[in-house]
Amino acid sequence: xxxxxxxxxxxxxxxxxxxxxxxxxxxxxxxxxxxxxxxxxxxxxxxxxxxxxxxxxxxxxxxxxxxxxxxxxxxxxxxxxxxxxxxxxxxxxxxxxxxxxxxxxxxxxxxxxxxxxxxxxxxxxxxxxxxxxxxxxxxxxxxxxxxxxxxxxxxxxxxxxxxxxxxxxxxxxxxxxxxxx
Amino acid sequence: xxxxxxxxxxxxxxxxxxxxxxxxxxxxxxxxxxxxxxxxxxxxxxxxxxxxxxxxxxxxxxxxxxxxxxxxxxxxxxxxxxxxxxxxxxxxxxxxxxxxxxxxxxxxxxxxxxxxxxxxxxxxxxxxxxxxxxxxxxxxxxxxxxxxxxxxxxxxxxxxxxxxxxxxxxxxxxxxxxx
Numbered sequence: 001x002x003x004x005x006x007x008x009x010x011x012x013x014x015x016x017x018x019x020x021x022x023x024x025x026x027x028x029x030x031x032x033x034x035x036x037x038x039x040x041x042x043x044x045x046x047x048x049x050x051x052x053x054x055x056x057x058x059x060x061x062x063x064x065x066x067x068x069x070x071x072x073x074x075x076x077x078x079x080x081x082x083x084x085x086x087x088x089x090x091x092x093x094x095x096x097x098x099x100x101x102x103x104x105x106x107x108x109x110x111x112x113x114x115x116x117x118x119x120x121x122x123x124x125x126x127x128x129x130x131x132x133x134x135x136x137x138x139x140x141x142x143x144x145x146x147x148x149x150x151x152x153x154x155x156x157x158x159x160x161x162x163x164x165x166x167x168x169x170x171x172x173x174x175x176x177x178x179x180x181x
Numbered sequence: 182x183x184x185x186x187x188x189x190x191x192x193x194x195x196x197x198x199x200x201x202x203x204x205x206x207x208x209x210x211x212x213x214x215x216x217x218x219x220x221x222x223x224x225x226x227x228x229x230x231x232x233x234x235x236x237x238x239x240x241x242x243x244x245x246x247x248x249x250x251x252x253x254x255x256x257x258x259x260x261x262x263x264x265x266x267x268x269x270x271x272x273x274x275x276x277x278x279x280x281x282x283x284x285x286x287x288x289x290x291x292x293x294x295x296x297x298x299x300x301x302x303x304x305x306x307x308x309x310x311x312x313x314x315x316x317x318x319x320x321x322x323x324x325x326x327x328x329x330x331x332x333x334x335x336x337x338x339x340x341x342x343x344x345x346x347x348x349x350x351x352x353x354x355x356x357x358x359x360x
Contacts, residue, residue: 023237030238055283056276062295063275065198065268066205068238072269073276081273088269092261095237096245100257103246106231117359121352122230124322125344127311128329129233130206134303135334141296150294154301158207159309162215165207165302166200172298176291 011079012086014045019071019090026095030068037074047078061137068092146181184251185219187259193217194244194263199271205240205264207306219247222313229310234348240264321358325351 018040022033034057041047048056056077060070068091075087109115142148154168175181185193193212200208206229213220220228232242241261248260282288314322325347332343 026236026238055279058292058296059276059279060272061299062292063268063272064200065272066238066240066264068241069268069272072272076273076276084269084273088265092238092241092265095235095242096257096261099232099235099237099242099245100249100254102235103231103249106246107250113359114356117356118352119227119230120318120359121355122234122348123226123314124325125329125347125351126226126230126233127307127314127322128326128347129333129344130310131307131326131330132332132334134300134307135330137296137303138300141293141300143293147293147297150297151301151304154298155305155308158302158305164200165298165305168298168302169295172294173291174294176289176294177287179287179290181290181294181297 008079008082011045011047012082015075015078015083015087016090019075019087020094022071023091023094024098030066030071030091034070037071041074041078045078047074052077146175150175150181185217187252187255190248190251190256191259191263194248194260195267198264198266198268207302209240209243210306210309213247219251226310226314234344318358321354322351325354 018037022037026033038050038053042050042053053074056073057070060067060073063069069088071091072084072088075083075085077083079086106115138151142151150168150172154165154172157163157168158165172181197205197208197212210225214222214225228243228246229239232239232246235242241264244260244264245257248256248258250256252259283292311326315326329343329347332338332347
């Protein structure tokens with residue numbers, strides 16, 4: 001039986017199935033399905049410890065790139081480079097196909113009154129949800145006064161100036177390396 | 182405005198993907214609206230609303246919509262590839278480095294600083310998105326924005342409940358206002 005058993009293949013299959021499902025469940029974006037990702041990776045499949053998951057999430061947040069990359073790192077931890085590629089593809093491809101077909105219809109009806117009402121009506125919901133996600137981010141990141149000041153300074157620079165916000169990231173990382181944060 | 186080529190689309194989203202710490206949205210907004218002028222501020226908000234009303238990573242959906250609008254399926258593929266390839270490679274390198282050096286010296290402090298700055302940038306983006314919507318229809322939009330924020334952000338209700346309650350209500354209000 002040993003020859004028939006393929007642990008890597010099993011893990012890759014589980015990753016593909018899980019992230020395909022999450023891709024199609026991620027209404028409101030990838031951050032909405034992070035708790036479900038955590039449950040599967042830590043509790044169900046035992047791919048990693050709770051602490052590992054938290055660290056990988058922080059890296060995905062701190063690295064440049066889209067928020068969904070926590071799924072790339074979950075795949076990496078579970079099954080190495082192949083796992084990372086499978087998880088990334090499964091997280092992106094299903095929703096991309098769906099969006100591609102829906103967007104075509106969306107553009108065709110650009111002048112239709114119901115389409116304008118749909119877009120104008122969804123926009124304030126979106127702003128509220130983005131505000132909620134960002135509130136959670138602020139609460140997770142600002143554990144003391146110096147960190148809260150870094151956040152406040154970044155808000156001011158990004159909102160009131162046209163300076164590239166990357167300068168704030170560089171400054172914050174430098175302060176951290178100097179032992180201030 | 183000139184229609185961007187496949188290569189321009191790929192490079193634009195490559196730059197967006199690589200510059201976006203703590204989520205790409207602020208940088209996508211900056212590149213697509215403020216720098217390149219491919220979308221107006223209203224277009225951006227409405228496209229984002231479409232992308233957020235569909236499942237999947239919002240910014241990836243957005244790259245599909247922008248790419249397909251300018252260059253069909255090939256454009257969509259170019260934008261998604263540009264957005265995803267470099268950050269995924271980089272984050273894997275960082276995860277490997279973290280595995281080896283994550284606890285050394287002041288590296289944890291630098292990680293905390295990055296997270297705090299990312300949170301601030303995210304807050305600023307929320308403000309920028311809210312401004313045109315609240316300016317256009319404060320009395321109808323304001324309560325919807327507040328309800329979505331309170332429901333998901335403060336009460337931690339399941340996203341699906343909040344969205345499926347507020348979205349039809351808000352669309353109905355917008356439709357009634359437009360008549």
